[in-house]
Amino acid sequence: MIIEHVAIWTAQLEALKDYYIQYFGAQANDKYTNVQKQFQSYFLSFASGARLELMSRPDIPANANDPISAQYLGLIHLAFGVDTMAEVEAKAAELRAAGFPILSGPRKTGDGYYEFETLDPDNNRLEVSAVAE
Structure with missing residues (x-):
């Protein structure tokens, strides 16, 4: 069994996509848009076969964790x-x-x-x- 992909909610879909393309060699698929749900996403593929899904929707709240100093339960990196x-x-x-x-x-x-x-x-x-x- 493999981990098929990891997904990240983002408020800056294009900037995050461009970051992973520029600095980590990702390849992006065409943007998926669901107008009714106000949902947009990209799947980014890496040379190893790993994939990252970047997702955006305006009603998703910001993460309240301190990203620099705090460690917390759940996915961390x-x-x-x-x-x-x-x-x-x-x-x-x-x-x-x-x-x-x-x-x-x-x-x-x-x-x-x-x-x-x-x-x-x-x-x-x-x-x-x-x-x-």
């Missing part, structure tokens, strides 16, 4: 894997230069990875990691 520690470093530098916060790292973890944490434009936590060399 999306993790992207790269092949080398140098790729982790390069992605962290690219995102930092583009104005996205680096919350921690890059660093070696106790379980054998090299990683950093950041936030996407909607303040969803992301992790980029590689097996430590």
Whole structure:
């Protein structure tokens, strides 16, 4: 069994789609729109076969969690894997230069990875990691 996709509600559908295309190599399908429900979405596909559904509807409330310092029960981050520690470093530098916060790292973890944490434009936590060399 596989996880088919993960879905994220967003108030800025186009910006979030563009972020994952630009910084993580996603490919977007054509936008789906249901006018009656005021619902719009994109499925983003990644080279690994993983998919991310970005969804927008005007009546969805904002998330009240503090994205930078708070940890809470439930889904906490999306993790992207790269092949080398140098790729982790390069992605962290690219995102930092583009104005996205680096919350921690890059660093070696106790379980054998090299990683950093950041936030996407909607303040969803992301992790980029590689097996430590």
